[in-house]
Amino acid sequence: MLRIEIIGDATLEEEVRKGLGRIRKGLGHSSIYPVSGQGVKGGRFGTNVWPEENTLFLMYLPEEDLEKVQLLISTIRSQYPHNGLAAFVLPGAQEI
Numbered sequence: 001m002l003r004i005e006i007i008g009d010a011t012l013e014e015e016v017r018k019g020l021g022r023i024r025k026g027l028g029h030s031s032i033y034p035v036s037g038q039g040v041k042g043g044r045f046g047t048n049v050w051p052e053e054n055t056l057f058l059m060y061l062p063e064e065d066l067e068k069v070q071l072l073i074s075t076i077r078s079q080y081p082h083n084g085l086a087a088f089v090l091p092g093a094q095e096i
Contacts, residue, residue, distance in 0.1 A: 003093040004069055006057040007035065008085035009044070012076060016085075019072040020057070029059035031082050045057045054084070060093050 006016055008034060009040045020027050034053035036045040042050040059070070066089065 002095040005088045009083040010053045023068045032056040064080040
């Protein structure tokens with residue numbers, strides 16, 4: 001089981017959500033909005049100085065879905081090259 005974290009510009013939230021729905025019907029995930037922080041493309045704090053915000057998706061998937069998530073991320077990045085989007089994989093997740 002893998003833990004997948006996707007964090008990116010809040011304007012990409014719907015693209016990510018739709019893409020996850022295409023990976024697996026009823027794919028369970030949690031999303032957190034707004035998320036503030038500092039990334040490679042600058043600060044996103046929801047303030048007058050740094051008005052942008054991020055959104056964070058968390059999910060647990062079997063390893064066979066990893067390629068589909070990677071394709072989703074690369075597709076969104078190519079469609080929106082100026083919006084920040086990052087994804088992380090943590091192997092070995094186990095439900096207790």
